[in-house]
Amino acid sequence: MTALIDQLRTIVGDAHVLTEGDLTAWEQDWRKRVRGKALAVVRPGDTAQVAAVVKACAAAGTAIVAQGGNTGLAVGSTPDASGTQIVLSLQRMNAIRTIDAANLTVTVEAGCILQTLQEQAEKAGFLFPLSLAAEGSCTIGGNLATNAGGTQVVRYGNTRDLCLGLEVVTPQGEIWEGTSGLRKDNTGYDLRDLLIGSEGTLGIITAATMKLYPMPVAQLTAWAALPSLDHAVTLLGLAHKHLGAGLTGFEVMGQFALSLVGKHMPQLRVPFLGDAAAPYCALLEISDNESEDHARARFEALLETAFEDGCVTDAVVAENLTQAHQLWHIRESIPLAQAEEGLNIKHDISIGVSRIPAFVAETDALLQREIPGVRLVNFGHLGDGNLHYNVQAPAEGDAKAFLRDEEERVNTLVYDAVEKFGGSFSAEHGVGELKVHKLEKHKSPVALGMMRAIKRGLDPQNIMNPGRVLRA
Template sequence: MAPYHCAIMQDTFPDSLARIVGASHVLTGDDAAPYCRDWRKRYQGQALCVVKPGSTQEVAEVVKACAAAGVAIVPQGGNTGLVGGSVPNDDGRNIVLNLQRMHAVRAIDVANQTITAEAGCILQNVQQAASDAGWLFPLSMASEGSCTLGGNLGANAGGTQVLRYGNSRELCLGLEVVTPQGEVWSSLQGLRKDNTGYDLRDLFVGSEGTLGIITAATMKLYPQPKVQLTAWAAVPSVQAAVDLLGLARQHLHAGLTGFEMMGQFALSLVDKHYPQLRVPLYRDTPYCVLLENADFEGEQHARERFEALLEAAMEQGCVTDAIVAENLTQAHTLWHVRESISLAQAEEGLNIKHDISVPISAIPQFVQETDAALAEHVPSVRIVNFGHLGDGNLHYNVQAPEGVDPARFLAEQEPGINTIVFDAVHRFGGSISAEHGIGQLKRDTLPKYKSPVALGLMRAIKQALDPQGIMNPGRVL
């Protein structure tokens, strides 16, 4: 697309936005460039400017100005997304609306067990505010030190505790949203029952900024467990990991808050690039599992349950070896290993990422068949298979064979590999995006795997709410 040639717009529109948010909060040129590149360094766009409002009212005024001028808006939080959904395209016509200045925790309602925070609040800060008040906010993921609550909701992020608490949508009780017309809709009361029509909250959660801009949210809080125990188990197969999940549900019940599966090659990358982490048990087993047990009675009760689980698992042959963290430091180290897989894979070179979900019962056969298909397509291909087995979400990533240039591999092999993986996901009744979203990375792929009826409904909703098409254009649809 040709560059934007309207000199009057380029000269005056950022100035008009500066009158709303303050001149120091409108960035152009080199100052805007860091906000126009995604975390994976896969997409580099150009923005008319980057605008950083400090309140919901300022967001509303910026949106009204953009709607009047016909300027598109790319909402952005921590810019940690993996599908290119929070950076502008390269035509220079969009503004980036970055919400990081809106980072306040507005309220904690102890009786209602809720926390209300603004969209730019870093996830880790939401967790800490809840903890300081004596509560647990369970949304957790590797990027929690930089991702924001609004971004989490925009992508319906999941993380490591979905098994027990659900993903962002399940944790959200209400939103504050600026519509594409610059109006403000709020449902921040924290109601658990409100049967007065369509559920607008769920419409905006997961919409990736294409229907409106989330500016604040009211989220559920939970009692803090008395103790959390973490175990690391070696398992002989994916089927054994699924069997272990079944046993863990029987023995730990609602106390099972995390269940992560990690392939041997994925863990070998952590060992290679971060040897100080000392990855346990992985060398002699094809897969390892990381389990977390949150107990509300006490450490002795928690350890007895864990020991009974692991004893039963070893008797059934679905665990060959295991360790239980002796203290919080050891537990954090084990989780750090898990959370370092993506970073280690990035150190190894460019790769093809898949964030897929498949019914848990079908995962063993999916992995077996898809591993074989990829090996036939690209001999010596390296598969980085890890993820949230407890909720059926795998990060089934593909690394170039040893000695093959990663950039060339990505350019030449990504379309064919994506087809193999996504066709298999579709055949097993799964989804090509479990928690990362569609963004621009999977936008053109989505119609092949999404029901035409569903796509028609989505387009109708988009047209009804955003008839000008100014909200994150070219994303999702």
């Protein structure tokens, strides 16, 4: 292995091959669930160096784990414990190469922090709409590798939908230069979408051409009290009809999730907190290309119809940007409030929007029957059918023991219910190492067979993030 390390030092420079000292930042996953051990952390400075590193590792038969901001939630970007894997960090490749205003595109290197990309796009007068909790640390390369979702998917889609082309280093260390800014290109198989979401197992994304959008003139946010989850689905349909593409956010939150925010962050002042007539609340966002007055008028027309239909019992519209941020902040504080409350089991599931009320009713009842005292934290991106259906330990008793004894059973109950309702056990977080066995259990054997054939075809040595997504 010393020979390989020497080779890597020659390729990227001594300063960028880390083998000693505290490598926690690269070896420990974001949620601190698994700690690995790297043979070395290698930080190439350009695409040619990435290709050379991969070539050297391929020749040595050494596995490579690509890493961006290392903020993933499924343990996909840290090395295993063997001490034989290279972590290839893209952090130094963080340039925004070009912004093409007339083409509405930006070409950016994989290691660029999402927030930097948002800010640079805004400086150029455009919106880059991908937005998620980790945006201050995650990288666009990681967003692409995991097909990240976030809060604007109802209008702009997942990361996949924002990408027009990729630059990729293959498992053989060759460079596929595909950073096209083309909106139509039907010349062969869709390698771009195959690489997106493949979590570093089919190649390494080094750069991408992403879509930009005109910056909306106005954005408004409303918070609505809802008599039930069924009414949330009705309200979503009304919002689509009235606002069309103006609807850029639609989040739903159950009262128990909100009560945790109220309890642990009382300064946040949650609207309709504890309102018995409103077991759910929704956060709606509208973006408008005309004016704030116009946005407000459209919002009010929507809410008026919703009141008449009985699917909203009360609502507030943010008076200004500060209030809008406060409402979003409440929604985004749920995970932290959950953590303050204690240990809990997280899920990131999706179900067809129309089936969500039945799924929640049935699964809530099932869990409460099977595990008395369990507390259900329900919130998520209803506009995309994506729920973070989380399970908090009972208020009384030992939460640690609960997790140790019940996590697997809770997961099985939830994921089996998800499968029954035709849903997905991983809506936006991916598979990584954490959900490999879930994939084997819940994915169709035919699909799994196709995935394995593709993996074998593109990475016959199995050196790209082995054991993640698929086991050998």
